[in-house]
Amino acid sequence: MAREYDFVIIGNGSAAFSAAIKASEITRNQASVAMIGMGPPGGTCVNVGCVPSKYLIEAAKAVNFQRNPGYPGIKQNSPDVDFHALIESLRSAVVKEREERYVRVARSYPNVEIIKGFASFVSSDTVMVETGTENVQVKGFNFLIATGSRVKIPEIIGLNHTGYLTSDSIWDLNSVPESIGIIGGGFVAMEIGQALQRLGCKVTVIKQHDTIAPGIEKELGYELMESLKSEGISFLPGRNVTGVHRKGSKKIIEAASAGGKDIVEVDEILISSGRTPNVEGLNLEKAGVRYSSMGIQVREDFSTSNPLIYAAGDVVDQKYKLETLAAREGAAVASNIFDHSSKSMDMHEIPWAIFTEPQLASVGYTEEEYRRDQGKAVARTIPLNAVPKARILRQERGAIKIVVDSNSNAVVGVHALSPYAAEFIMEGVLAIKHKMTVKDLVENSHIFPTVSEGIKLAAQSFTRDLSMMSCCME
Amino acid sequence: MENMAERKVTMRIYGMTCDDCVASVAGGLKEAGATGISVSLEDGMAVLTIDDSRVSPESLAHIPVFTGNSRYRSQIRRVD
Ligand SMILES: Cc1cc2nc3c(=O)[nH]c(=O)nc-3n(C[C@H](O)[C@H](O)[C@H](O)COP(=O)(O)OP(=O)(O)OC[C@H]3O[C@@H](n4cnc5c(N)ncnc54)[C@H](O)[C@@H]3O)c2cc1C
Numbered sequence: 001m002a003r004e005y006d007f008v009i010i011g012n013g014s015a016a017f018s019a020a021i022k023a024s025e026i027t028r029n030q031a032s033v034a035m036i037g038m039g040p041p042g043g044t045c046v047n048v049g050c051v052p053s054k055y056l057i058e059a060a061k062a063v064n065f066q067r068n069p070g071y072p073g074i075k076q077n078s079p080d081v082d083f084h085a086l087i088e089s090l091r092s093a094v095v096k097e098r099e100e101r102y103v104r105v106a107r108s109y110p111n112v113e114i115i116k117g118f119a120s121f122v123s124s125d126t127v128m129v130e131t132g133t134e135n136v137q138v139k140g141f142n143f144l145i146a147t148g149s150r151v152k153i154p155e156i157i158g159l160n161h162t163g164y165l166t167s168d169s170i171w172d173l174n175s176v177p178e179s180i181g182i183i184g185g186g187f188v189a190m191e192i193g194q195a196l197q198r199l200g201c202k203v204t205v206i207k208q209h210d211t212i213a214p215g216i217e218k219e220l221g222y223e224l225m226e227s228l229k230s231e232g233i234s235f236l237p238g239r240n241v242t243g244v245h246r247k248g249s250k251k252i253i254e255a256a257s258a259g260g261k262d263i264v265e266v267d268e269i270l271i272s273s274g275r276t277p278n279v280e281g282l283n284l285e286k287a288g289v290r291y292s293s294m295g296i297q298v299r300e301d302f303s304t305s306n307p308l309i310y311a312a313g314d315v316v317d318q319k320y321k322l323e324t325l326a327a328r329e330g331a332a333v334a335s336n337i338f339d340h341s342s343k344s345m346d347m348h349e350i351p352w353a354i355f356t357e358p359q360l361a362s363v364g365y366t367e368e369e370y371r372r373d374q375g376k377a378v379a380r381t382i383p384l385n386a387v388p389k390a391r392i393l394r395q396e397r398g399a400i401k402i403v404v405d406s407n408s409n410a411v412v413g414v415h416a417l418s419p420y421a422a423e424f425i426m427e428g429v430l431a432i433k434h435k436m437t438v439k440d441l442v443e444n445s446h447i448f449p450t451v452s453e454g455i456k457l458a459a460q461s462f463t464r465d466l467s468m469m470s471c472c473m474e
Numbered sequence: 475m476e477n478m479a480e481r482k483v484t485m486r487i488y489g490m491t492c493d494d495c496v497a498s499v500a501g502g503l504k505e506a507g508a509t510g511i512s513v514s515l516e517d518g519m520a521v522l523t524i525d526d527s528r529v530s531p532e533s534l535a536h537i538p539v540f541t542g543n544s545r546y547r548s549q550i551r552r553v554d
Contacts, residue, residue: 006486006549026488026547027488027489027547028488028489028491028545030488030489030490030518031488141486141549141551337549338488338547338549339547340535340536340541
């Protein structure tokens with residue numbers, strides 16, 4: 001006999017939790033919810049994603065501060081880093097965060113039953129869960145597929161035999177490798193690469209693209225790469241890794257480019273070539289759910305080709321894979337099912353950030369995208385050294401760029417490479433969401449001196465010459 | 475009366491905790507034009523009949539007793 005629920009959630013990450021909680025809130029804990037998950041509660045973000053990576057980044061920043069205080073007269077210091085103690089504290093932080101934000105939270109909803117195991121559809125309203133000891137049939141009226149994504153492992157000759165790390169396994173390291181070759185160069189590579197370099201590792205990034213990732217403002221991407229290079233990270237862009245092998249205790253990466261062949265000798269390899277949605281093994285055909293290798297196809301309200309089955313988070317075929325997006329989508333699904341709302345998500349209002357130093361944060365269209373989609377765009381970029389606070393911080397590397405619609409002057413994209421960019425990009429989110437013009441941005445008081453004032457200055461640069469303006473003027 | 479198309483609708487009701495809730499839900503459904511209403515607190519279910527030439531089954535989930543500040547929510551589970 002199958003167990004029956006109002007709402008069956010496959011997955012136990014951000015999208016799953018927020019859907020379960022929202023469904024409980026709307027129905028006053030009366031919707032019976034089954035949350036089926038393998039792996040630790042909380043999924044990628046808390047266990048192997050945002051939380052440990054940001055912890056490592058902040059720790060590495062603390063080390064870097066001592067080494068480079070940044071102001072004349074303050075002595076540089078080379079701190080002794082006990083990496084084992086540091087990584088132990090990172091692991092404890094992960095456990096604490098998981099217990100507090102997921103395990104304890106799950107216990108406080110009496111209507112939510114956690115089932116540990118791997119789920120796959122046996123029909124459009126029933127899944128089979130392999131728990132390890134038994135197979136349990138779980139039947140539901142509505143389903144949410146929130147199975148997330150996993151690291152994409154490229155097919156490289158010798159990779160399995162040579163061994164490699166991923167963003168899942170790097171947290172098991174007990175010492176910093178002397179050198180690491182990062183294959184692929186997206187967000188994770190930049191963040192973890194900079195942190196490891198600052199903790200004493202020699203980092204080489206080998207990547208196909210000549211910028212960080214497609215779809216980001218190129219000029220900011222190049223500038224970030226320059227900034228990372230100035231810290232000692234080596235970049236080999238435009239390369240295809242053709243093979244890896246062991247040589248004694250070392251690992252050898254062979255890469256080919258138009259210019260020839262590179263041989264990189266390292267102690268460790270980190271694979272960072274993107275993520276792939278977890279659609280395999282779900283038997284989605286049995287449920288009538290359409291998908292591709294890019295993920296599950298959803299309608300505006302996140303329902304799939306089977307209207308009773310929804311999908312949210314990294315498993316969806318969509319532009320971004322982000323914790324905040326997954327959680328918002330999970331909650332939107334619950335509202336759409338139980339509150340009959342019609343919540344959807346506009347990818348052009350979703351901000352994202354690379355938590356390097358300087359941070360790269362972005363929302364909306366790049367200039368190139370807007371021009372491609374709408375024919376015309378107007379954009380202005382100001383260098384960060386035009387922002388007084390950046391000069392005070394003595395962190396002048398970076399830029400702020402605003403893209404506007406050339407007819408309405410409405411802001412359609414805001415991009416910043418700057419300290420605190422991930423914090424102040426929210427102004428761009430609101431500007432885009434509320435269709436503000438650059439004039440509207442200028443006519444809001446900004447605190448002086450802050451780096452966020454750079455948004456106002458970038459907006460002003462559409463109509464005036466910044467070098468001819470006194471401080472804080474409108 | 476000739477055009478009347480009677481439909482039996484089974485609904486899942488969330489948010490009921492007492493007999494007063496049962497009465498409120500039944501009252502809301504009656505106001506929407508439902509007849510033969512039976513609401514079960516224990517199962518969180520309601521079974522009723524509507525004339526679908528006047529009221530569509532789908533619209534029942536959007537009537538005032540199941541929306542806005544009301545504490546009840548519903549889903550249509552079956553239409554016969
Ligand atoms: C290193 C790194 C850093 C990141 N940093 C950030 C950041 O700073 N900010 C940000 O917004 N995002 C960040 N992200 C992205 C973020 O972690 C993800 O977008 C988010 O966690 C996705 O949530 P989800 O609920 O869709 O999936 P997940 O959290 O991956 O959860 C899916 C869960 O479902 C389980 N599952 C899979 N298949 C099945 C099945 N068939 N049956 C049962 N269970 C199954 C999985 O085991 C997993 O536990 C980062 C990611 C990484 C890897």
